[in-house]
Amino acid sequence: MNDPVDRLQRDLGVRIEDRQLLEQALTHRSYAFEAGGVPHNERLEFLGDAVLGLVITDRIYGLLPDAPEGRLAKVRAAAVNTHSLADVARGLALGDAVRLGRGEEQSGGRNKDSILADTMEAMIGAVYLDRGMPAATSVVGLLFDDLLADIVTRRESLDYKTSLQELGAAVLSQLPAYELSEEGPDHEKRFTAAVALAGEVLGYGHGRSKKEAEQGAAQQAYAALQQRLATVGLVDSVDNVDLSGAVKGERR
Numbered sequence: 001m002n003d004p005v006d007r008l009q010r011d012l013g014v015r016i017e018d019r020q021l022l023e024q025a026l027t028h029r030s031y032a033f034e035a036g037g038v039p040h041n042e043r044l045e046f047l048g049d050a051v052l053g054l055v056i057t058d059r060i061y062g063l064l065p066d067a068p069e070g071r072l073a074k075v076r077a078a079a080v081n082t083h084s085l086a087d088v089a090r091g092l093a094l095g096d097a098v099r100l101g102r103g104e105e106q107s108g109g110r111n112k113d114s115i116l117a118d119t120m121e122a123m124i125g126a127v128y129l130d131r132g133m134p135a136a137t138s139v140v141g142l143l144f145d146d147l148l149a150d151i152v153t154r155r156e157s158l159d160y161k162t163s164l165q166e167l168g169a170a171v172l173s174q175l176p177a178y179e180l181s182e183e184g185p186d187h188e189k190r191f192t193a194a195v196a197l198a199g200e201v202l203g204y205g206h207g208r209s210k211k212e213a214e215q216g217a218a219q220q221a222y223a224a225l226q227q228r229l230a231t232v233g234l235v236d237s238v239d240n241v242d243l244s245g246a247v248k249g250e251r252r
Contacts, residue, residue: 004097012139013138014135014139022126022130031099048125053076055137059141059144082113085120095110172198176195179194190206191213193216202224204217
């Protein structure tokens with residue numbers, strides 16, 4: 001089973017019978033434009049976002065029966081942000097199956113957080129339309145239950161900007177600095193954030209809002225800094241940390 005679309009459906013645990021619907025879910029607008037206006041996946045992304053949000057919310061509600069609304073909202077945001085969705089998509093090798101235009105192909109679109117996250121949502125929307133809510137719920141559970149279990153038991157704050165600020169201040173005596181850029185029309189803006197500590201960019205994030213992009217960048221930077229600190233042991237001053245060896249985010 002070498003075909004990436006067949007592999008994708010196998011790993012999802014469900015087969016979409018409507019081949020046109022499947023192809024639409026995997027079609028980025030750049031490909032649609034170059035192919036003369038074939039259907040692309042943005043409508044399915046819209047639908048899949050709603051289906052995913054409902055299933056994830058239902059699961060969180062059951063996992064955290066005593067948690068207040070604010071805690072539930074933070075857990076949900078951590079589970080379905082662009083960075084998390086892209087990571088889930090990479091685990092499925094979803095990028096191999098996406099249909100991209102030449103420009104996006106050449107610029108590394110198969111590994112862009114925004115494209116992977118949107119296509120992941122579109123696939124969930126396609127499963128819902130083709131197989132119904134039970135199948136969509138099963139797919140979301142397969143893909144996100146482990147992530148949810150990690151999130152609800154995580155000790156550190158789900159606000160990664162706060163976590164990164166506290167860690168950076170503690171071990172580097174530095175506060176993170178963010179840079180934001182945006183693209184797209186007003187009704188569908190996409191934001192990219194880069195975050196640096198001690199002059200080194202450690203994370204990039206993408207999202208539909210500035211807040212989501214900055215949280216994604218902080219999440220990546222927090223993980224990178226933790227990994228670096230784990231290799232050198234506990235430190236008590238910036239001189240003990242060689243940030244050049246940290247795992248840096250890569251602009252996508």
